[in-house]
Amino acid sequence: MNDLIVVGLDGSPASDAAARWGAREALLRKLPLRLVHAVDRWPPFALPVPTIDTHPMRVQALLSETADDLRTRFSELQVSAESFVGRPADILRDSAANAHMIVLGARGLSSVTGYVLGSVGMAVIRATARPVVMVRADDESAPHTSSRNAAHDLVVGVDISRPCDALLAFAFEEAARRACTLHVLHSWSLPPLVGYGAAYDPRVHAQLELSANAALADTLSPWRTAHPAVDVTTRASVGHAATDLLNSSSEAGLVIVGRRIRRSPVGTHIGPVAHAVLHHSRAPVAVIAHA
Known part of the structure; x- marks a missing residue:
């Protein structure tokens, strides 16, 4: 408990x-x-x-x-x-x-x-x-307010290619308690087989973006159902995950990132995205361990 x-x-x-x-x-x-x-x-x-x-x-x-x-x-x-x-x-x-x-x-x-x-x-x-x-040291942001306030919204970065139930459970429960908006970000890269010419083809780019947003919506569907009162915004875009999180969280009340649980005794056990956000975020950062 x-x-x-x-x-x-x-x-x-x-x-x-x-x-x-x-x-x-x-x-x-x-x-x-x-x-x-x-x-x-x-x-x-x-x-x-x-x-x-x-x-x-x-x-x-x-x-x-x-x-x-x-x-x-x-x-x-x-x-x-x-x-x-x-x-x-x-x-x-x-x-x-x-x-x-x-x-x-x-x-x-x-x-x-x-x-x-x-x-x-x-x-x-x-x-x-x-x-x-x-x-x-200079953070005085409150975890909740009496009404919705963008300065206290939550931002969570998800990788839909891996299990992220623990990460989303924490994010949705926090947003529900605080009565604030939850911004869910997924950053993706072009597949290695997509050539430079195809990368600039608007039709290819639009199809890939459509697929990424559909996959993100599927991932969030059960959590939206479980927390119908939580206001959720989503964005799946091409880019570097850490940069997108930092750019989107400059006024947030909390940034939520995940880290994979590793059994190996060596290594930092903190992925590059979480590591970058921890070092440079202006908002408090919650690190959630997951499988």
């Missing part, structure tokens, strides 16, 4: 924003919020990251102050806070075994270079099958 929202807290501005975002999400779902801080006593190497001193008293102060601030902001919120010693990715994975999602902060660099996922965020996404949401 997914009975709570877990937020990784490290004292950085990004994790503070993640805590506020997670608190609003917990209220939306009527779930308790758990703040988790992990101290790795033997990190593999030292990096200058914006975290607090790991002295126990300072850690406890961070947890208490953040929890008190959230209770003041959100009077109905149930908040708990815990600190552990161990690898942050392992601690967060274990703490979120029964969680609906894990919320983490993404360290920002600049509007040009994008946002750094960071080693902890990468490790958490790789280690857990739970949804992971990355939030920017």
